[in-house]
Amino acid sequence: MQTRRDVFQAIADPTRREIINLIAYQSLNLNAIAENFEVSRPAISQHIKILTECGLIVIKKQGRERYCEVRLGQLNEVSQWIERYRQLWDRQFGRLDDLLEEMKEKTRKKK
Numbered sequence: 001m002q003t004r005r006d007v008f009q010a011i012a013d014p015t016r017r018e019i020i021n022l023i024a025y026q027s028l029n030l031n032a033i034a035e036n037f038e039v040s041r042p043a044i045s046q047h048i049k050i051l052t053e054c055g056l057i058v059i060k061k062q063g064r065e066r067y068c069e070v071r072l073g074q075l076n077e078v079s080q081w082i083e084r085y086r087q088l089w090d091r092q093f094g095r096l097d098d099l100l101e102e103m104k105e106k107t108r109k110k111k
Contacts, residue, residue, distance in 0.1 A: 010051055019047055019051060020057070020072075024070050027068060027070075029067050029068070030044065055073075056070065
């Protein structure tokens with residue numbers, strides 16, 4: 001039985017993020033992907049395996065070639081997680097803005 005990896009684990013690695021960037025607009029075969037990196041093809045294959053296991057890419061065979069295609073829907077989980085914290089920080093910065101504006105007003109009144 002194959003263990004499904006977490007999408008957060010997949011995007012934690014800069015090489016995997018770059019692979020996603022490479023195939024975001026066009027599918028590429030494994031050799032074309034590997035040519036963009038200074039690591040071995042087996043290392044790239046391992047990154048591809050992890051991306052496949054968490055559903056960020058699918059591999060489609062075309063003749064003798066295997067092409068990687070991105071599936072960005074899995075990133076919705078990341079986006080939703082980040083959004084909670086973005087809203088929190090927006091509120092915090094809003095309060096800070098209010099406090100700074102209040103301090104400016106007090107400084108103007110003292111003059």
